Amino acid sequence: MEEFVYDAVYLRREDFEEGRVLFETWDPNAQYAWDAGVAIGRYLQELKAGRLIGRSCPECQRIMIPPRMFCESCFCATDQWVPLEDTGTVLTFSRCYVTWDVIQLEKPKMPAVIEIDGASPGMGILHLLGEVDPGLEIGMRVQAIWKPPEERSGSITDIAYFRPLEPSEE
Amino acid sequence: MYGNGLKHSGKRSNQRVAVVGAGMTKFVRRAQETAKELSWEAAHLALQSCELTLDDIDAVVIGTAPDAFDGVHMKSEYLSDGCGGWGKPVIRGYVGGGTGVFAAIQGWYHVASGLFDTVLVVCEEKMSSCKPHPQAAFLTIFDHTTERPLEPNLLWIFALEMNAYMNRYGLSKRDIATVSVKNKRNAADHPAALLGDPDITVDDVLNSPVLAWPVQRLDVSPVTDGAVALVISASQVARRVTRKPIWIEGVGWNLDTSYWTNRDLSYPVYVEEAARMAYDMAGITEPRKQIHIAEPYDPFDYKELHHLEGLMLFDKGQAPRAAADGVTQRNGDLPVCPSGGLLGVGNPIAAAGLMKVAEIFWQLRGEAGARQVPGSPKRGLAQAWGDLMQVGTVIVMGV
Numbered sequence: 001m002e003e004f005v006y007d008a009v010y011l012r013r014e015d016f017e018e019g020r021v022l023f024e025t026w027d028p029n030a031q032y033a034w035d036a037g038v039a040i041g042r043y044l045q046e047l048k049a050g051r052l053i054g055r056s057c058p059e060c061q062r063i064m065i066p067p068r069m070f071c072e073s074c075f076c077a078t079d080q081w082v083p084l085e086d087t088g089t090v091l092t093f094s095r096c097y098v099t100w101d102v103i104q105l106e107k108p109k110m111p112a113v114i115e116i117d118g119a120s121p122g123m124g125i126l127h128l129l130g131e132v133d134p135g136l137e138i139g140m141r142v143q144a145i146w147k148p149p150e151e152r153s154g155s156i157t158d159i160a161y162f163r164p165l166e167p168s169e170e
Numbered sequence: 171m172y173g174n175g176l177k178h179s180g181k182r183s184n185q186r187v188a189v190v191g192a193g194m195t196k197f198v199r200r201a202q203e204t205a206k207e208l209s210w211e212a213a214h215l216a217l218q219s220c221e222l223t224l225d226d227i228d229a230v231v232i233g234t235a236p237d238a239f240d241g242v243h244m245k246s247e248y249l250s251d252g253c254g255g256w257g258k259p260v261i262r263g264y265v266g267g268g269t270g271v272f273a274a275i276q277g278w279y280h281v282a283s284g285l286f287d288t289v290l291v292v293c294e295e296k297m298s299s300c301k302p303h304p305q306a307a308f309l310t311i312f313d314h315t316t317e318r319p320l321e322p323n324l325l326w327i328f329a330l331e332m333n334a335y336m337n338r339y340g341l342s343k344r345d346i347a348t349v350s351v352k353n354k355r356n357a358a359d360h361p362a363a364l365l366g367d368p369d370i371t372v373d374d375v376l377n378s379p380v381l382a383w384p385v386q387r388l389d390v391s392p393v394t395d396g397a398v399a400l401v402i403s404a405s406q407v408a409r410r411v412t413r414k415p416i417w418i419e420g421v422g423w424n425l426d427t428s429y430w431t432n433r434d435l436s437y438p439v440y441v442e443e444a445a446r447m448a449y450d451m452a453g454i455t456e457p458r459k460q461i462h463i464a465e466p467y468d469p470f471d472y473k474e475l476h477h478l479e480g481l482m483l484f485d486k487g488q489a490p491r492a493a494a495d496g497v498t499q500r501n502g503d504l505p506v507c508p509s510g511g512l513l514g515v516g517n518p519i520a521a522a523g524l525m526k527v528a529e530i531f532w533q534l535r536g537e538a539g540a541r542q543v544p545g546s547p548k549r550g551l552a553q554a555w556g557d558l559m560q561v562g563t564v565i566v567m568g569v
Contacts, residue, residue: 005196006195008202009202010196010199010200015202028241064429092334092337092435094385096326097380100303101306102303109321111320124431126320137337138334156320
């Protein structure tokens with residue numbers, strides 16, 4: 001198969017620095033404003049009030065978070081808002097030491113998928129962990145730390161992070 | 171629960187379809203050639219490999235991943251001249267990282283439908299244009315309202331999935347690092363490889379910088395530029411063009427929910443569904459006996475293991491043990507990624523998936539040179555994966 005491999009020209013950093021190749025650059029200025037929609041609009045409103053809310057399906061009975069106006073499994077309209085707890089269980093987590101453009105972070109960010117109490121099993125949301133010691137593990141119980149009401153804006157970041165729950169706090 | 175009760179029709183086409191030619195460019199970190207030029211080089215070599223010209227091509231399938239890599243809107247139209255698309259029916263399929271194998275599937279159904287006799291499939295990716303890092307192109311994959319305010323990056327979803335997989339089956343980093351070592355060593359024999367390394371060790375992987383634990387630098391495939399092309403023909407043409415057509419026996423693809431935080435991340439059920447569809451079509455009832463060689467998608471080392479389990483080639487949680495025991499080595503019982511995979515050859519997204527299909531083509535024809543798997547394999551599969559960790563694309567091919 002070697003004869004059917006084209007030997008592409010591999011450019012090195014020096015080729016640019018020393019002006020051996022020509023190139024063009026563009027700096028896009030793309031801006032968007034997204035409508036939150038019906039289900040997520042209510043979700044954000046509840047976040048602002050310091051609460052998590054889900055939505056349930058009349059056919060499969062799943063209580064879903066993030067909430068949605070239709071069940072993607074039964075393909076029918078969901079029909080009820082279900083108040084949920086602000087506690088949950090860590091389904092998985094990471095310690096991320098770099099930004100998206102691979103710049104080293106001084107303090108790692110700790111994203112996690114957190115199964116929310118009151119929703120159906122496995123129903124998690126993406127959020128961040130904080131106040132975490134090195135013993136962090138999957139299955140750990142956590143609780144939302146809310147921003148003070150005056151700082152909330154109706155955003156997923158109205159929860160500052162989730163912190164571990166001690167067994168005595170359950 | 172998965173979907174709303176999937177049924178596999180096991181339907182086949184009366185039109186047999188074969189891969190008859192393949193060509194590719196070298197995979198490099200940053201190519202001087204433009205995306206169009208890379209496409210042309212691969213397409214032209216694929217035609218040359220089966221002694222056809224563009225006049226013999228009835229339609230063109232183009233696979234290329236996010237437009238945002240290139241900053242070119244509708245980039246398959248931009249690429250089409252380099253892909254041989256001028257004045258022909260052209261289509262682009264796009265399922266993220268799953269695109270490379272999906273493009274071959276599209277090539278198959280273009281011919282299997284009876285619409286066309288011979289189709290040129292070209293997959294190209296030039297990730298290097300996107301500054302300061304092509305990860306920027308992936309930031310918009312997350313939900314704009316419920317996730318992006320948390321400033322996620324693409325590494326998160328891999329790290330979260332890898333941790334879920336390791337935790338479910340009690341796996342160690344060492345169990346998984348063997349995949350990276352195998353693939354980078356295999357790639358040392360691939361003439362197009364970017365990161366082939368015959369001397370790499372498990373400790374090298376375990377000592378590489380931590381990006382997003384448990385993901386370390388050498389667990390990850392590199393940013394890459396490159397292109398790959400295949401020629402796919404109906405049986406009546408294939409038999410005339412070559413003495414060694416490689417038949418496409420089964421294809422499958424499947425998409426999981428985009429509510430990814432509601433899934434069990436430790437098992438790729440969508441890969442299993444795609445595999446079941448392809449196996450049904452190919453008449454495969456015992457994949458572990460009937461598949462002789464596999465090229466599962468390996469953008470990260472754990473993904474190869476995850477996908478081998480989804481493909482039902484190993485029991486859940488058992489692929490790491492098999493890898494440690496040498497089963498997946500090029501001379502093992504089930505050679506896996508003999509090409510060197512994305513970890514070794516490189517990961518120009520759509521082109522990387524089609525490279526896997528090309529590898530099965532070359533291996534089954536006995537033309538893989540120093541990478542040739544012993545024992546004249548008769549049937550192999552390639553699989554890719556992508557979108558928001560949710561699509562599986564599978565193709566089964568045989569002599």
